[in-house]
Amino acid sequence: MAQTVFAPWDDPQAKPLIQFKNVTKRFGDFTAIENLTQDIYEREFFALLGPSGCGKTTLMRMLAGFENTSEGQILIAGQDMANVPPNKRAVNMMFQSYALFPHLSIWENIAFGLKREGKPKDQIAARVDEMLRLTRLEKFAMRKPHQISGGQRQRVALARSLAKAPKLLLLDEPLGALDKKLRQDTQFELMDIQEKTGTTFVIVTHDQEEAMTVSSRVAVMDEGQIIQVATPAQIYEAPNSVYVADFIGDVNIIDGVATPEGDAYHIAWAEGQAPFTAKTATRFSEGQRCYLAIRPEKVGISADRPADMANAVQGQIIDIAYLGNISTYHVKLANGQMMKAQTANTRRLSRRSFTWEDRVWLSWTDTAAVVLEN
């Protein structure tokens, strides 16, 4: 049975849940968000990714209603959100610090939002118990926040923000305070809960691995603007700029000049060296400056020149980073440029083929690299 791919952003009929229309936000002289337009669809798990100070948190706080836009409009479910205070929005937020009320028990924390709606007591109790089950916190219901662990607090914060069944849940660096192992478990838990509840999630993070794992689409931000929005695979395989390529994962960037050659381009990158060949859908003119972005895992490493590879270049191993399952070789090319090549350690460490100072060939196919304009 063919599975329908979840991709409302490709469907022109789909109505977005959230619409940013030319949104600008200024704090005094500082422009946090500049003329940003973006749609987010229902049931999406949308990640805002970027370095600190790129405006991702401001964007989220505008959705929650803690900040107003300086210019432009934000629409949620078609309704203009200007002048709608946070307590009147069908949006809930999970805070980075969790912001659990220290004077209330876990149960009362989760019930807090429901009580404000003035629902009958038995309905509130039923909903709180449901949330406790969802986040596996039944045992801790009567404890105070300072009596439970960090991971449990994080789940309480999630349960509390989900209790009112919001249309949109905002997560501000939700896993920042957890250690790596717990974070990975929680990421899958988050995806699971998102699927179960069908809520639209917008997550802010500076951890690219986290963004890639959980989200349906990732928006890479820099200096108040969205640089690229795409699925994690597209972002990784087809970044639209050096900034995105460099921000997501590890990458080799080679600066060169393009010359069209049949259906591909020849890229001159250093004097006295054979040009690299790369196929790309982007058009480049003769002699245009370009950047070749190649992921280390797509670069092969061998002792002799491979015959069937479109690109091959010789260099010397300067450094080896051993990560257990993989090793990254730092190879210095003839013009002094450093290049990284990654291989899986399928053999025992003692039988590794290469060592420091070895002269090796790096090679990759003509489709492995992405050619970028800027």
Add this chain to the structure above:
Amino acid sequence: MRRFILIAVPFIWLMALFLVPFAIVLKISLSDIALSIPPYTPQLDLTEGWAGIKAFFAELDFENYVFLTQDQLYWKAYVSSLQIALISTILTLLVGYPIAYGMAQAPDEWRATLLLLVILPFWTSFLIRVYSWMGILSNEGFLNQFLLWTGLISTPLVILNTNTAVYIGIVYTYLPFMILPIYAALEKMDGSLLEAAEDLGCSRLTAFWLVTIPLSKSGIIAGCFLVFIPALGEFVIPSLLGGSDTLMIGKVLWEEFFSNRDWPVASAVAVILLLILIIPIVLFQRNEQKQREMDQ
């Protein structure tokens, strides 16, 4: 052994400066008034040995405490003191909370200055400050002059030598004791808690009521006790600002001691006052302890 010495230092301190004086006061309260120096009997005479000590204890009795129950003045003074202390504590809270709240909301660079302003009055003598209130509140004082000048009143208000003046004096004097603990509690509150409350459907006002007030509760309790406890035994403010009908136990105690030179009755009054104060002091300690446990 080292631990024993560590504990012994504060222990001896308390013994010498609290327990011993208290024992002396207790002893005087069980003695009889006499025309001598000091003005009470019996006096302990150790030269007569065991018989002297026995005779000494035989002469002690609870006569003065019985006397306190017979004269209406004393229990009325206690009740009136409790009442004045309670009302002025509530007034101080009402004035102090908004000030502490404003300080906690102020920008970081202002807070140190504001804190200094709260403590600043302590740099002047307490007595001088109370005297200056007499200048402000008297019939020809600044307040009446100002109100007459604005035309709000046509005849001067009688404030000095009434209970109102006592309330003003107590609120003014003890305000820093209320502000500081509340400010300390509010200042360490995480601002995102209020945002979380708003996000979950609270208006600003309900968020204040459901989050800010409960989280500053320990500060409120501490502040109230810090005002209530000294206000109960206060004697300078009622004797300078209060009128002849202002009845406070501190003033009664002072008069027994200095005007009547009846040390035994004055000591009995003091012992009862201390017993009354033990309750709020214990409650205060318990509040502090609970707060420390919460912070851990």
